[in-house]
Amino acid sequence: MTKTLRLNDLQLILLSTASQRDDGSLLPPPDSIGERTPAVDKAIKSLLRRGLAAKADASDISDLWPADKNQLIDVQITAAGRAAIGAGQDEGEARSPEEPGEKSRPESEPSSRPVSKIGTVLSLLRRDEGATLDEMIAATGWLPHTTRAALTGLRKKGHSIAKDKRGDTTCYRIAAEV
Missing domain, CATH: 1.10.10 (Arc Repressor Mutant, subunit A)
Structure with missing residues (x-):
C-alpha cells in the first residue's frame, strides 16, 4: 500500500x-x-x-x-x-521541462490525464487488460473496501464494469460500449 x-x-x-x-x-x-x-x-x-x-x-x-x-x-x-x-492542467498551459517525473508523450496518446483518484481508477479500468484491486489500491492509496466502494459508485453512475480473471486474480475493466 x-x-x-x-x-x-x-x-x-x-x-x-x-x-x-x-x-x-x-x-x-x-x-x-x-x-x-x-x-x-x-x-x-x-x-x-x-x-x-x-x-x-x-x-x-x-x-x-x-x-x-x-x-x-x-x-x-x-x-x-x-x-x-486535484487541479487539472489546461492544454494551453506551459509545462516546465525540469519537472520531475515528466515524460514526453506520443502524439497519438490523449492529452488529458486523470486529476483525481477516481479519474486514476477510470484510466486503469479503460486499459485493455483492466486493473486488479491491488493495482487500483497502489495507484490511489485507498483501502480495499474503499476501492470496491468506488467501483460500486462507478456502476451507479452508469459505467459498465466487467469482471474477469487474470490467472487467479480478479481483474476489472470498463466493458466495451455496444
Missing part, C-alpha cells in the same frame, strides 16, 4: 494559488497568507523536497534561500503538485 500524501493548510493554499497563476509560481504568497514569513519558506522547502514544486531556473541563483527575502525566487508548481491538489 502506498503512503498517503498529507499537506498542511499553508501548503494547500500555496499550491492552489500557484495552480491558478499563468506561470505556476508559488511566490509571492497570496493575500490570504500575507507577508512572506519563515513559515512560508518552510512550507515551500517541504514542497520542493517532495517534488510538488520545483525551481524554474537555478543558473543565476547560487543559494535557493538568500538572506535577502525581497529577491524573487522562481519556484513553480509541478505536475505532481497539481495532481496532489
